[in-house]
Amino acid sequence: xxxxxxxxxxxxxxxxxxxxxxxxxxxxxxxxxxxxxxxxxxxxxxxxxxxxxxxxxxxxxxxxxxxxxxxxxxxxxxxxxxxxxxxxxxxxxxxxxxxxxxxxxxxxxxxxxxxxxxxxxxxxxxxxxxxxxxxxxxxxxxxxxxxxxxxxxxxxxxxxxxxxxxxxxxxxxxxxxxxxxxxxxxxxxxxxxxxxxxxxxxxxxxxxxxxxxxxxxxxxxxxxxxxxxxxxxxxxxxxxxxxxxxxxxxxxxxxxxxxxxxxxxxxxxxxxxxxxxxxxxxxxxxxxxxxxxxxxxxxxxxxxxxxxxxxxxxxxxxxxxxxxxxxxxxxxxxxxxxxxxxxxxxxxxxxxxxxxxxxxxxxxxxxxxxxxxxxxxxxxxxxxxxxxxxxxxxxxxxxxxxxxxxxxxxxxxxxxxxxxxxxxxxxxxxxxxxxxxxxxxxxxxxxxxxxxxxxxxxxxxxxxxxxxxxxxxxxxxxxxxxxxxxxxxxxxxxxxxxxxx
Amino acid sequence: xxxxxxxxxxxxxxxxxxxxxxxxxxxxxxxxxxxxxxxxxxxxxxxxxxxxxxxxxxxxxxxxxxxxxxxxxxxxxxxxxxxxxxxxxxxxxxxxxxxxxxxxxxxxxxxxxxxxxxxxxxxxxxxxxxxxxxxxxxxxxxxxxxxxxxxxxxxxxxxxxxxxxxxxxxxxxxxxxxxxxxxxxxxxxxxxxxxxxxxxxxxxxxxxxxxxxxxxxxxxxxxxxxxxxxxxxxxxxxxxxxxxxxxxxxxxxxxxxxxxxxxxxxxxxxxxxxxxxxxxxxxxxxxxxxxxxxxxxxxxxxxxxxxxxxxxxxxxxxxxxxxxx
Ligand SMILES: Nc1ncnc2c1ncn2[C@@H]1O[C@H](COP(=O)(O)OP(=O)(O)OP(=O)(O)O)[C@@H](O)[C@H]1O
Ligand SMILES: [Mg+2]
Numbered sequence: 001x002x003x004x005x006x007x008x009x010x011x012x013x014x015x016x017x018x019x020x021x022x023x024x025x026x027x028x029x030x031x032x033x034x035x036x037x038x039x040x041x042x043x044x045x046x047x048x049x050x051x052x053x054x055x056x057x058x059x060x061x062x063x064x065x066x067x068x069x070x071x072x073x074x075x076x077x078x079x080x081x082x083x084x085x086x087x088x089x090x091x092x093x094x095x096x097x098x099x100x101x102x103x104x105x106x107x108x109x110x111x112x113x114x115x116x117x118x119x120x121x122x123x124x125x126x127x128x129x130x131x132x133x134x135x136x137x138x139x140x141x142x143x144x145x146x147x148x149x150x151x152x153x154x155x156x157x158x159x160x161x162x163x164x165x166x167x168x169x170x171x172x173x174x175x176x177x178x179x180x181x182x183x184x185x186x187x188x189x190x191x192x193x194x195x196x197x198x199x200x201x202x203x204x205x206x207x208x209x210x211x212x213x214x215x216x217x218x219x220x221x222x223x224x225x226x227x228x229x230x231x232x233x234x235x236x237x238x239x240x241x242x243x244x245x246x247x248x249x250x251x252x253x254x255x256x257x258x259x260x261x262x263x264x265x266x267x268x269x270x271x272x273x274x275x276x277x278x279x280x281x282x283x284x285x286x287x288x289x290x291x292x293x294x295x296x297x298x299x300x301x302x303x304x305x306x307x308x309x310x311x312x313x314x315x316x317x318x319x320x321x322x323x324x325x326x327x328x329x330x331x332x333x334x335x336x337x338x339x340x341x342x343x344x345x346x347x348x349x350x351x352x353x354x355x356x357x358x359x360x361x362x363x364x365x366x367x368x369x370x371x372x373x374x375x376x377x378x379x380x381x382x383x384x385x386x387x388x389x390x391x392x393x394x395x396x397x398x399x400x401x402x403x404x405x406x407x408x409x410x411x412x413x414x415x416x417x418x419x420x421x422x423x424x425x426x427x428x429x430x431x432x433x434x435x436x437x438x439x440x441x442x443x444x445x446x447x448x449x450x451x452x453x454x455x456x457x458x459x460x461x462x463x464x465x466x467x468x469x470x471x472x473x474x475x476x477x478x479x480x481x482x483x484x485x486x487x488x489x490x491x492x493x494x495x496x497x498x499x500x501x
Numbered sequence: 502x503x504x505x506x507x508x509x510x511x512x513x514x515x516x517x518x519x520x521x522x523x524x525x526x527x528x529x530x531x532x533x534x535x536x537x538x539x540x541x542x543x544x545x546x547x548x549x550x551x552x553x554x555x556x557x558x559x560x561x562x563x564x565x566x567x568x569x570x571x572x573x574x575x576x577x578x579x580x581x582x583x584x585x586x587x588x589x590x591x592x593x594x595x596x597x598x599x600x601x602x603x604x605x606x607x608x609x610x611x612x613x614x615x616x617x618x619x620x621x622x623x624x625x626x627x628x629x630x631x632x633x634x635x636x637x638x639x640x641x642x643x644x645x646x647x648x649x650x651x652x653x654x655x656x657x658x659x660x661x662x663x664x665x666x667x668x669x670x671x672x673x674x675x676x677x678x679x680x681x682x683x684x685x686x687x688x689x690x691x692x693x694x695x696x697x698x699x700x701x702x703x704x705x706x707x708x709x710x711x712x713x714x715x716x717x718x719x720x721x722x723x724x725x726x727x728x729x730x731x732x733x734x735x736x737x738x739x740x741x742x743x744x745x746x747x748x749x750x751x752x753x754x755x756x757x758x759x760x761x762x763x764x765x766x767x768x769x770x771x772x773x774x775x776x777x778x779x780x781x782x783x784x785x786x787x788x789x790x791x792x793x794x795x796x797x798x799x800x801x802x803x804x805x806x807x808x809x810x811x812x813x814x815x816x817x818x819x820x821x822x823x824x825x826x
Contacts, residue, residue: 302716304715304716323720324715324716324717324718325718325719325720327718328718334716336716341710341712341713342712342713342716343713343716343717344710344713345705345706345709345710345713345714345717345777346709346710346777347705347708347709347777347778348702348705348706348709352702352705356702356706356717356719357717357718357719359699359702360699363699366698367693367697367698368697368698368699368702410717414718
């Protein structure tokens with residue numbers, strides 16, 4: 001396939017506050033191809049795309065579209081060149097309705113300046129239908145599941161007739177079938193000559209949908225090529241310098257005593273009749289599609305949501321948790337999903353984000369000791385391979401995956417007996433993912449009880465002893481980790497099969 | 502090979518200097534602005550550098566300065582406190598009453614602290630538990646506190662009848678009047694509180710991302726109530742100084758527009774209106790900048806009617822500069 005290069009970035013240099021982030025990166029995208037942009041967390045993928053999207057200026061280099069040099073100085077200019085951008089972090093406005101978000105900044109108006117609401121709603125419906133999403137365009141975005149927010153973000157980019165769509169980790173909150181639909185759509189776009197840059201840490205997706213790839217490491221171009229010629233292992237090696245095994249990581253060991261018992265937990269509209277138990281040393285996985293209620297369930301358990309009925313026992317003690325503080329006191333920790341919304345304190349430094357929930361560990365006679373915090377951070381930095389030049393900068397300056405690692409470090413430091421991870425590897429590269437799985441497994445081996453919420457069946461299969469599948473707020477199936485396949489999980493998650501109770 | 506390496510290492514070096522400078526500017530723009538204004542003032546008016554004039558400026562800003570410290574904490578938490586001027590008057594009036602009734606300065610001080618922090622506590626409860634926007638809640642408090650003060654003092658002033666009370670604001674240690682010292686000490690204490698303790702850390706977290714703060718197991722409501730109570734306590738210290746200075750307080754004209762001056766100082770000091778970002782040191786210099794401006798305008802005989810215009814201009818310029826970052 002030799003198509004004309006539609007877009008070229010030549011010898012791009014970029015540094016932030018004196019730290020060089022991109023070094024002479026050259027990147028071509030042909031017309032009508034899906035191009036994977038790969039690399040470890042902090043390799044510079046988002047930065048390169050932010051330059052192309054007019055978010056950041058570059059220091060040196062040039063950008064060409066259709067052979068002509070262009071100056072993209074702001075996001076609007078990028079749009080005028082036919083570039084749409086789906087950002088890594090969600091940018092929807094919670095207090096606006098779905099259609100208002102979709103048309104934000106490009107509202108359809110009558111001659112007199114009034115909004116054409118019906119037309120916008122109808123167009124919203126059309127696009128969402130292509131992605132197989134059924135939501136009311138007039139719904140407020142704040143009431144929606146994350147996966148819907150992500151789908152809205154995607155639809156928004158599809159709204160404009162773009163020639164190049166940048167997708168920076170668009171599927172981190174999506175379930176398998178939603179990803180499938182997205183891929184269908186991407187292939188249609190490709191047929192009609194649209195180019196797509198696709199950033200993801202999920203190699204399976206990349207293999208499935210991408211034509212060519214470019215790999216960055218530490219801000220340098222380390223390889224590119226056509227997807228067909230290479231196998232995934234080669235690419236993995238290019239990215240992280242080693243190959244990654246796909247095997248299950250846990251051995252069955254004997255569990256300790258029961259630490260958590262949940263009986264008939266219900267919350268109208270979110271989940272109903274949830275009962276399960278968890279033992280010391282056990283890793284339980286909860287999976288399902290968007291809207292299955294698992295996030296709400298565990299937010300309730302953690303005391304963030306208060307309107308539920310049923311009972312919760314921790315160490316055989318009936319307990320009423322109505323504040324996250326109480327949950328932590330009772331030995332329950334929660335690494336929430338959607339870090340931008342639920343976990344990142346963007347004005348605090350990387351170190352202070354890490355220590356926020358366990359500040360007592362760093363206090364002496366009531367005063368926080370910078371030195372202790374710093375030492376502790378150093379420990380996690382090495383352990384989780386957090387890439388940060390100066391940990392005193394605010395956390396929003398870190399790459400997405402590295403932010404996520406800091407959030408995981410934060411809860412590892414709290415060190416509760418039961419720890420709930422909601423979509424813990426969101427945006428984390430394959431090498432670091434493996435490291436985090438090992439961390440989780442070793443937590444269990446130390447006798448902690450772990451709960452993992454994930455829409456990625458392979459992830460659940462890899463590290464869970466016990467798997468619960470949820471559908472529309474109910475647990476529809478329960479398996480031992482080693483005796484189930486992805487397909488079987490899917491059939492329960494989509495509601496096409498139900499376990500007789 | 503060695504050659505390319507050399508080039509690579511030089512490149513970041515060069516941008517480091519540029520990076521450093523922009524970092525310096527973004528971190529310390531208020532201090533740089535202060536230095537510029539200070540130099541400009543000393544060029545414009547020879548009397549400005551006079552030791553007496555310098556001390557005079559510090560004395561003039563001490564009351565607003567203490568109020569602004571509390572305002573900084575409130576604004577860092579993502580709120581605002583419009584009631585500071587009125588609460589200051591209410592505290593002043595009640596304190597003088599307690600002073601005259603008991604004859605004890607200590608009881609008067611205690612009364613001041615209690616009234617001030619209680620008013621702040623009420624603000625905090627309205628904001629945290631009642632989920633009322635801080636602008637509205639403290640606007641209500643502003644009207645209510647002023648009204649009670651007017652009622653108690655029957656619209657006029659009341660004066661202290663206990664000798665010794667005036668010593669608080671009028672005595673000095675070496676060349677420093679007590680209010681200056683109190684302002685400096687409060688600045689240091691609040692600095693330590695905000696940057697070295699968990700309370701401060703939690704305030705920043707709440708102002709930056711309240712939902713994430715809650716999910717980080719921070720007791721958001723309690724911290725907010727603490728923030729407003731503390732602001733009230735600082736107002737009561739300011740009230741004591743204000744009352745002690747003239748040994749009286751006017752229920753109708755004292756404390757008027759203090760909230761605006763305090764907010765102005767906080768904004769000039771670089772604290773973000775929406776919370777989560779800002780520094781105590783910034784506010785300290787913001788207060789000094791306002792003080793120098795007032796002083797200069799007096800020294801240069803600018804009409805008092807125009808002084809508000811100049812101040813307004815400076816505030817807007819300060820905000821424009823912040824936006825650029
Ligand atoms: N605004 C910024 N200020 C300072 N440093 C930044 C800024 N944005 C990014 N960086 C740094 O640039 C490097 C590359 O970040 P980038 O976000 O491009 O990584 P990425 O490849 O997208 O990683 P991920 O897979 O985690 O999303 C990181 O080391 C990050 O800390
Ligand atoms: Mg990224």
